[in-house]
Amino acid sequence: MNADKIQNQLLDPRADPGGDYLVRALAYGGLVRAVAVRSTDVCATAREIHGLSPVTTAALGRLLSGVLLLTPDLEKKDDSITAIIRSDGPIESMTVVGQSVGRVRGSIRHPVVPGTLIRPGKLDVGQAVGRGQLTIVRDMGLKEPYVGQVDLVSGEIAEDLTAYLSLSEQIPSAIGLGVRMDQSGVTHAGGFLVQLLPDAGDEIAEHLESRVSGFPEVSYLMEEGFNPHQILDLLFGDPEIQYSDVTPCRYECPCNRKRMEQNLLTLGAAELASLAEDPEGIQLECHFCERRYRFTQNEVRGLISG
Ligand code: ZN
Secondary structure, eight states, X not given: OOHHHHHHHHHOTTOOOSSSEEEEEEETTTTEEEEEEEOHHHHHHHHHHHTOXXXXXXXXXXXXXXXXXXXXXXXXXXXXXXXXXXXXXXXXXXXEEEEETTEEEEEESOSXXXXXXXXXXXXXXXXXXXXXXXXXXXXXXXXXXXXXEEEOSSSSSHHHHHHIIIIISOOOEEEEEEEEEETTEEEEEEEEEEEEOTTOOHHHHHHHHHHHHTOOOHHHHHHTTOOHHHHHHHHHOOTTOEEEEEEEOEEOOOOOHHHHHHHHHTTOXXXXXXXXXXXXXXXXXXXXXXXXXXXXXXXXXXXXXX
16 A cells, blocks of 8 residues: 555545455444455465466455455454365365454365356356365464354355354354456455344344345456445445445465474474484475475474474
């Protein structure tokens, strides 16, 4: 964000800061909360890091965008939210971690799988994901993290996250997610999350349900030039909607050599001793950013005695 853009943002909470960002809003007199995100660069980065094929770009991109929508809940420095999908489709598993507001990273078991189309131009993400479970781990710095799990509804990600929020966390929610691509890569990606607050009555719930059910696909709207603010404007049709500050979003992996050492230590003495037998040492690769860390035989031995 350059100085002019920041200035615009201060003058107008609806100003588009450019690049990936998320915005929070309250609508219908504060009875409904919403988040919308533009995650085009985040999804393009994931595609590049993991060498994703089109259908895995769509699948992991949707999960990254979906977790971004949940990151405004991360209030403290070490809070995190992790979404894990394990399934019987060609992808097998995906993990996305939200580390702070607007920061995510993701990994996928099989980055390249053949895609099929639901209709021309529309990849069948549900087929690539298959049936299985979605697990969400919210680590809010308490003694125990909060863990919830639901069966996948369709493998299309947005419906699965919606089911998780509605069933496991009992917050009536609606989520829309989309990732669009052309030959060159990701052209548009984003999403929205809408949640009813406890005082919202049936009337607002029904009104919102009818607006959400007829709502165009997010990626289509983005292609038409809508930014996250404008997507929420269109969704709610509420001239009194209140936006709070925007947060820039990016793909970020906080891994480093120290953390990798700690991962090695969790293997236990016996496993480390067996790894220390290799005169070549070992090489670890981070699943989220594919950065490589080499440990010589002496360094592995040092960890054991350490
Ligand atoms: Zn990493």
